[in-house]
Amino acid sequence: MPVTLSSVDFPKKPGVYLFKSEKGKVLYVGKATRLNERIRSYFAANPDRQMIPELVRKSESVECMITPTPEEALMLERELIRQHKPRYNSMLKDDKSYPFLVLTKEEFPRIMYTRHPPEGSHRWGPFPNVSAAKQVMQLLRKQFGIRDKDCRGKDGCLSMHIGLCRGPCIDPEGYPERVKIAMNVLDGKANELIEQLITQMDEQSEALNFERAGRYRDLIRAVRSTTGQHVVSSKVYRDCDAIGIAHKGDLAAIVIIHANDGIVKGQEVWPMLHRGDSSETVSAFVSEHYVNRIPPRLLLTPTPMSDGTQQWLSRRKGKSVEIRTPLRGPLVTLQKLARQNAEIQLERLFNKTSGSLEQRAADEGAALLGLEQLDHIVCFDMAQLLGDERVGASVSFRNGRPHKKEYRKYTVKGDAMDDLRMMREVVERWLKRQDEWPDLVLLDGGQTHLSTISKLLEEHGVLGRFELAALAKREETVFRNDQTPLVLDRKGRVMVHARDEAHRFVNTFHRKRRSRSRLQDPLEEVEGLGAKKMQNLLRHFGGRQGVAHASLIDLKTVPGIGPSLAQRIHEAMQQ
Numbered sequence: 300m301p302v303t304l305s306s307v308d309f310p311k312k313p314g315v316y317l318f319k320s321e322k323g324k325v326l327y328v329g330k331a332t333r334l335n336e337r338i339r340s341y342f343a344a345n346p347d348r349q350m351i352p353e354l355v356r357k358s359e360s361v362e363c364m365i366t367p368t369p370e371e372a373l374m375l376e377r378e379l380i381r382q383h384k385p386r387y388n389s390m391l392k393d394d395k396s397y398p399f400l401v402l403t404k405e406e407f408p409r410i411m412y413t414r415h416p417p418e419g420s421h422r423w424g425p426f427p428n429v430s431a432a433k434q435v436m437q438l439l440r441k442q443f444g445i446r447d448k449d450c451r452g453k454d455g456c457l458s459m460h461i462g463l464c465r466g467p468c469i470d471p472e473g474y475p476e477r478v479k480i481a482m483n484v485l486d487g488k489a490n491e492l493i494e495q496l497i498t499q500m501d502e503q504s505e506a507l508n509f510e511r512a513g514r515y516r517d518l519i520r521a522v523r524s525t526t527g528q529h530v531v532s533s534k535v536y537r538d539c540d541a542i543g544i545a546h547k548g549d550l551a552a553i554v555i556i557h558a559n560d561g562i563v564k565g566q567e568v569w570p571m572l573h574r575g576d577s578s579e580t581v582s583a584f585v586s587e588h589y590v591n592r593i594p595p596r597l598l599l600t601p602t603p604m605s606d607g608t609q610q611w612l613s614r615r616k617g618k619s620v621e622i623r624t625p626l627r628g629p630l631v632t633l634q635k636l637a638r639q640n641a642e643i644q645l646e647r648l649f650n651k652t653s654g655s656l657e658q659r660a661a662d663e664g665a666a667l668l669g670l671e672q673l674d675h676i677v678c679f680d681m682a683q684l685l686g687d688e689r690v691g692a693s694v695s696f697r698n699g700r701p702h703k704k705e706y707r708k709y710t711v712k713g714d715a716m717d718d719l720r721m722m723r724e725v726v727e728r729w730l731k732r733q734d735e736w737p738d739l740v741l742l743d744g745g746q747t748h749l750s751t752i753s754k755l756l757e758e759h760g761v762l763g764r765f766e767l768a769a770l771a772k773r774e775e776t777v778f779r780n781d782q783t784p785l786v787l788d789r790k791g792r793v794m795v796h797a798r799d800e801a802h803r804f805v806n807t808f809h810r811k812r813r814s815r816s817r818l819q820d821p822l823e824e825v826e827g828l829g830a831k832k833m834q835n836l837l838r839h840f841g842g843r844q845g846v847a848h849a850s851l852i853d854l855k856t857v858p859g860i861g862p863s864l865a866q867r868i869h870e871a872m873q874q
Contacts, residue, residue, distance in 0.1 A: 302358045304342040308647045309334035313372045314365035315379060318387075321359040325383040330376040332369045354387050364566050365640055378562050399423060400436055400485060402445075407471065408478050410445045412436050423485045434517070439484065440464070443477040493519055538596035541630075542584070543637030544577055545645040550656055551577075552645035553584050556637045557595075563633075568644045569789065570656055572796060578602040586775075587789045589615055598622045599634045657699030663790040665738075668779075670766060673738050673793065674698050677705075679726060680743040680801040681718045682809035689715075690812060691725035692805035695737075696797050708808050716841055718744070719751045726752055730759055742769040743798050749778045770798045821871040822846070828868065832859050836868070847872045 302318070309316070311333050318327040331337030338361065341351055366372045401411040402421040412433060416422045439445050446464045500515035541556045551571040557564045569588070571580055581600055585608060594612040597620075598604075604622045612620040625631045648656070665673035676696040683689040695705035709725045722742065742748045749769040756762035769778045775787040775795060787795060822833060822843070839857045840846045846854075846868070854865035 301356050302361055304339065307338055307361050309338050309363050310365065310643050310646075311335050312365045312643070313367075313369040314363055315372050315376045316361055316363045317379070317383075318354055318358040318385075319360050319362065320357060325379075325385045326358055327354055327385050327387040328376055328379045328383065330369070330372040332372075334363050334365070338363075350387050362568065363643070365636075365643055367636070375563055379565055382564055402478065402482065402485075407446065407474055410436055410439060410447050410481070421482065435484075439481045443481050444474075445477065445481050539599065539630075539633070540595045540597075541599040541633045541637040542581060542601060543634065543639070543641035544581055544601055545638065545641040546577065546580070547645060550645070550648060551580050552641050552648050553581070554637050554641040554644055555588070556633065556640070558633060559595075563636075566637075566640060568640075570648050570659075572657065572660065572792070578604075582608060583795075585612070587787075587792065587795075594620050596620065599630055599637070600624055601634065601638065657793075659699070660793040660796070661696075661699035664793040667785070667787070667790045668739075668766065668768070668777075670738060675737040676739045676741055676793070676797050677729075677737045678741040678743065678797040678801040679722060679729075680798070680805045681721050681725070682805045683711075683716075683718075683721070688809055688812040689721055690805060690809050691721060692801060692808055693725070693729060694797060694801045694804050696793065696800075699793050701800055706804060708805075710812075719747060722748060723751055723755050727755060727759075730756075730761065736761075736765045739766045739768060739794075741794060741797055741801075742767075743772075743801055744769045745771040745773075745776075746778045749780065753780055768794075770794055772798075822868070825864075825867050825871050827864050832864075835859055 402408045404419045503512035689711035691709040
């Protein structure tokens with residue numbers, strides 16, 4: 300279905316926009332000082348370009364990415380056009396590029412202003428403000444005497460005599476230090492130089508040399524402009540992803556910005572279900588996003604990630620992956636850009652979905668499993684500790700959202716000690732109370748859980764009345780009868796959410812049961828019975844009931860339990 304103006308909601312900010320086809324192919328990339336005004340022109344009755352009606356007709360969606368300034372929107376547009384080569388971008392498909400400032404890799408480095416940096420050189424840019432970049436280059440030459448040409452051996456060159464070169468070919472002393480200072484300035488650490496220029500400007504102003512003071516003022520502006528142009532480009536951006544998140548209620552938008560080769564390459568936008576913990580939402584996104592793609596060398600996150608996440612990403616990449624939550628420097632700027640774009644995307648999502656994100660997740664899950672719908676899910680999970688307080692639980696999801704009125708808790712009544720038999724008992728009790736079948740019964744487990752419950756359903760004559768699946772935590776794999784195991788991506792997030800909610804619910808129930816039993820547990824009062832010995836004791840007899848029915852002779856056979864301790868245990872359990 301062609302995109303319409305009513306489906307496009309852009310902010311009054313500078314940035315780039317991308318028209319995309321039904322299959323996600325980029326058809327056109329544009330830039331704008333005010334995105335909202337520019338996009339409206341594409342839907343005007345009399346568009347200003349002949350290609351616009353065809354572009355709109357062939358586009359399924361329009362995405363945007365904001366930038367701090369229009370100049371940076373220009374740079375990002377250029378990069379995205381070079382990357383995607385959109386069909387309708389005819390004017391910018393040439394090899395035109397913006398200039399770089401370069402320090403060559405030589406014994407005495409030269410500073411250069413070029414569109415084609417030499418191999419192995421230190422480079423800064425590209426710079427859309429060409430004039431400011433040229434001014435900074437001249438300032439660095441004058442301030443620090445950085446040479447700009449290969450003049451080795453030319454004694455007494457003009458540049459040296461007029462103060463634009465320190466003549467390292469004649470007297471190299473101190474030149475490497477000057478180069479380091481110039482590199483710091485280009486890295487954005489220009490405060491010292493700016494302070495010097497401000498002092499000189501004030502001196503000239505006090506001496507009433509206003510023309511010269513004006514020149515210093517222009518230099519200060521040039522330095523600030525050039526060293527500040529590192530939002531969409533910076534030499535530290537090497538194989539880097541920056542994640543930004545914004546949320547409102549249960550809805551979150553995550554933006555991931557990709558940067559490499561010193562420049563931002565583009566972004567992806569993902570809607571997420573948010574349950575109040577940004578760290579948890581970002582962690583869930585990372586585990587989903589990189590399960591089927593290679594992680595970057597550097598991942599910037601808005602909140603710290605666990606060591607386990609870093610280790611998993613490193614295994615996925617085959618080499619070390621660094622996760623950082625930056626506090627300063629150009630990486631902070633990139634992180635801020637991701638967050639700002641997430642905030643914009645959140646508003647667009649919120650206006651579009653109006654609470655339908657959960658239903659969309661359910662529909663995507665249904666399509667993934669090949670079902671007509673997935674509007675009702677029931678998920679089971681079990682919990683125990685060494686046979687103690689054996690419990691189970693089921694949670695219900697309606698239209699992709701938790702339906703807590705249908706949550707159920709179960710205390711295992713049989714003598715089963717393993718999860719399989721415990722789950723069989725719980726599911727069987729659930730079956731006997733049903734007058735409505737769900738679209739999917741989901742088990743927290745693997746192939747063995749699926750086989751066990753399939754036999755149970757067959758015994759009750761209900762196998763095939765609803766879809767049955769088991770979801771293993773290992774790589775989020777779904778097992779179904781007569782189906783190839785399926786590793787879930789983001790389209791299966793409703794099933795992951797249901798499994799995680801069942802896990803949370805049953806463990807909360809289990810913790811309450813254990814805390815209540817501990818208050819009445821005579822074993823807790825036995826002198827000399829520590830945690831390790833208690834574990835051995837419970838494992839030996841299969842739980843507290845087994846200990847209660849054990850004789851004194853039986854208690855003495857437990858490793859680590861001596862005669863006197865056995866006597867105290869026996870007396871405590873008889874009271």
